[in-house]
Amino acid sequence: MANIELRVLGGGHEVGRSAIALGVSGRYLLLDYGVNFNEEDIPQFPLHIRPSLIDGVVLTHAHLDHIGAAPLIYSSMKVPTITSKLTKTLIRIMIEDFLRISGYYIPYEVNELDLLLENTIDLDLGNSIDLGNYRITLLNAGHIPGSSMALVETDACSILYTGDINSIETKLVKPVDKNVRADVVIIEATYGNTLHPPRDYVEREFINSIKEVIESGGNVLIPVFSLGRAQEVLSVIYQYMPYSNVYYDGMVRQISGILVSYPEYINMYGLLVKAVNTFNMVRSSGERRRILKERGVIIVASAGMLKGGPAQYYAKHLSSDSRNGIFLVSYQAKGTPGRRLLEYGVLNDDNKHVKAKVLWFDFSSHADYKGLIDLITNINNLHDIVVVHTNEDVGSEFVGRLRELNGGWRVHYPGNGESINITI
Numbered sequence: 001m002a003n004i005e006l007r008v009l010g011g012g013h014e015v016g017r018s019a020i021a022l023g024v025s026g027r028y029l030l031l032d033y034g035v036n037f038n039e040e041d042i043p044q045f046p047l048h049i050r051p052s053l054i055d056g057v058v059l060t061h062a063h064l065d066h067i068g069a070a071p072l073i074y075s076s077m078k079v080p081t082i083t084s085k086l087t088k089t090l091i092r093i094m095i096e097d098f099l100r101i102s103g104y105y106i107p108y109e110v111n112e113l114d115l116l117l118e119n120t121i122d123l124d125l126g127n128s129i130d131l132g133n134y135r136i137t138l139l140n141a142g143h144i145p146g147s148s149m150a151l152v153e154t155d156a157c158s159i160l161y162t163g164d165i166n167s168i169e170t171k172l173v174k175p176v177d178k179n180v181r182a183d184v185v186i187i188e189a190t191y192g193n194t195l196h197p198p199r200d201y202v203e204r205e206f207i208n209s210i211k212e213v214i215e216s217g218g219n220v221l222i223p224v225f226s227l228g229r230a231q232e233v234l235s236v237i238y239q240y241m242p243y244s245n246v247y248y249d250g251m252v253r254q255i256s257g258i259l260v261s262y263p264e265y266i267n268m269y270g271l272l273v274k275a276v277n278t279f280n281m282v283r284s285s286g287e288r289r290r291i292l293k294e295r296g297v298i299i300v301a302s303a304g305m306l307k308g309g310p311a312q313y314y315a316k317h318l319s320s321d322s323r324n325g326i327f328l329v330s331y332q333a334k335g336t337p338g339r340r341l342l343e344y345g346v347l348n349d350d351n352k353h354v355k356a357k358v359l360w361f362d363f364s365s366h367a368d369y370k371g372l373i374d375l376i377t378n379i380n381n382l383h384d385i386v387v388v389h390t391n392e393d394v395g396s397e398f399v400g401r402l403r404e405l406n407g408g409w410r411v412h413y414p415g416n417g418e419s420i421n422i423t424i
């Protein structure tokens, strides 16, 4: 018989800020340690855990909502962090950018980031490592390049922590690994009450809408998250429109440069390399101004929710011409300029109406309801399901559906600060 404790330090009844302490006999393994942002854009950190109680940290992928608080552990301790090789490379660039933008609110500095990376052991997907009471195996999560799920095994039981997962194949990543054996799954449920349309349908709609704008003499701006969505969008455009006039700008440039050096993590690697090499990287602010004078261009630029970055600059200049298009391709959080643009058709606080065509496309990198259920029902030997990384209402609906399915599981839906004890 095994007793395990799961302490939810973040990501309980909320999307992001993932942080779970998994405890056996009073020693903990920290599964992600991320941040969220409030409506004023101030980073929100997870609950504290005494670093001296931790044997190690697993970071599933390089999004800030999974890694943003991890350097904090290194203010007082040097424990090993386990992550994939690509995620290790991306952690530096993501946290340095976070420090640059939000440094005033962050209780650590670049020194702690250096210590984190010095103590990071990179592990190929599919490989295992022993750490304290635990054996940790990283599995493909299908979410973004480098992303992993962590299978944590002790003498008596096994726990699958999904991090963020996607169950469909995209140009960029292969779908999540299935048929895992685990007693407990800690699963994200960002889209636990949604069904996404098929990806090839979304891609075609997206391309047709771009063509319409270009053919009518307009320009298209596609604001993107610089890690993942940007490279997927570039690959999709290259596949359908290889001869189009495409520019990419912002942190997209740096991250695309990194991803093309890691072929083993990219599903359609050749396509990405061609897109990155053929399309134009914007090199200066002078070039930015010049691009805006051209017609028929496609601009792929960060940030994805129009919070800063060159996308904001382009959007301001393209918004007043009805021939142009601003196509959003990711989740738009409440209070962001992207959400305001979608809901009210305005860009700035002056409430001036945007004339450009504004559209949103469902390029999700998270599994939908069907994908989540499919993963769960393919886990062998499952007893307990712990639902995290989902907002209050979506999570409740998902938990309700899981209970209706009556699969013989115990379903837990803990909030932040709650601990659950599982006996197997």
Ligand SMILES: [Zn+2]
Pocket: 015, 016, 018, 063, 065, 066, 164, 389
């Ligand atoms: Zn996340």
Ligand SMILES: [Zn+2]
Pocket: 061, 063, 143, 164
């Ligand atoms: Zn993520």
